[in-house]
Amino acid sequence: MAGGPSCRASAAKGLWQLNGQLYGQLPIQDRGLAYGDGLFETCLLLSQATESGTSRSYLPCWPYHKARLLSGCERLNLPIAGNSLEKDLQHFLQHLPVGARGIIKLIVTRGQGGRGYAPPAHVLPNVLWQLLPAPSTTCEPGGVHLTVSDVRLAKQPLLAGLKHLNRLEYVLAAQQCTSNSIPLLFDTDGCLIESLSHNIFCIIEGALRTPALDQCGVKGVLREIVMQKIAPNLDLEVSEQALTESDLATATEVFIGNSVRGIWPVTGITLLSGRLLQWPAGPMSTELQQAWLRYLSLC
Secondary structure: OOOOOOOOOOOOOOEEEEOOEEOOOOOOOEHHHHHOOEEEEEEEEEEEEOOOOOEEEEOOOHHHHHHHHHHHHHHHOOOOOHHHHHHHHHHHHHOOOOOOOEEEEEEEEOOEOOOOOOOOOOOOOEEEEEEEOOOOOOOOOOOEEEEEEEEEEOOOOOOOEOOEOOOHHHHHHHOOOEOOEEEEEEEOOOOEEEEOOOEEEEEEOOEEEEEOOOOOOEOOHHHHHHHHHHHHHOOOOEEEEOOOHHHHHHOOEEEEEEOOOEEEEEEEEEOOOOOEEEOOOOHHHHHHHHHHHHHHHHO
16 A cells, blocks of 8 residues: 555545536435435545556445445435445546545435425435545544543434434534543443444453444444454454443553544543543554554555
8 A cells, every 4th residue: 555544644625426426416405404314424535556656546444334334224214225336436436636535425315305204205315425634633642531421322223323414412522522532422321332433442351342332322334343353363352242431440441443543542531520540552452553554554
């Protein structure tokens, strides 16, 4: 990979594609706008040198993004076919600047609909691709601090795990975000779920644990890759389970991650009580960071 994955990436601004048409206009009657009726994916975009000496842009985690999106479409009864999605993506990639890097955001909505919550009988989804700049920093090797948010995530198993367009709980929590701390989210029963835009992992009794997300939260792409690929390759036991503040207090390492920013060690968590939990940026966090970069380099 030319240059390899790095902490900085750039992308041209102002490029989008709607239903295969560059710079297409989303209708004001779109149900994504009216009701949040849809799904989205935020995909890391990298560039790679080709044998001919040129560069190609690609999405290293696309199979996982695609699988989650199609699963969500099935659960929401959105008629999206995988082959049409692939064709749409390839068309968009062909129009990117040479060597473009950054983020591609994909939004799928149910399309236009009349007044009222009930979907129209004939659904024509809207598929929107956007090229966006990546965050200026995509790794924090020294660790980050989290603060438990007083926003509690509602339990809704029908939507659990999906990256749907209804994000108001996260908008409220984001208002508590500071330059020195990231909100940490629990559900209404006091179970640990995730940080504002990252999944969370703990090392407890030498094993990797991550919250069960069968009631709420987003099953992130990096989370799936760590559980399915990276942890087994490292002979690391990994499991999903209900976790609480008490479990955090017994952890020897904590870290968060998503597929755009990678893995960040957590060096401190401030609880609602004001109690501070602290950890070093431990060896497992470092090993998983390196394993994630190796995974990207082989895609």
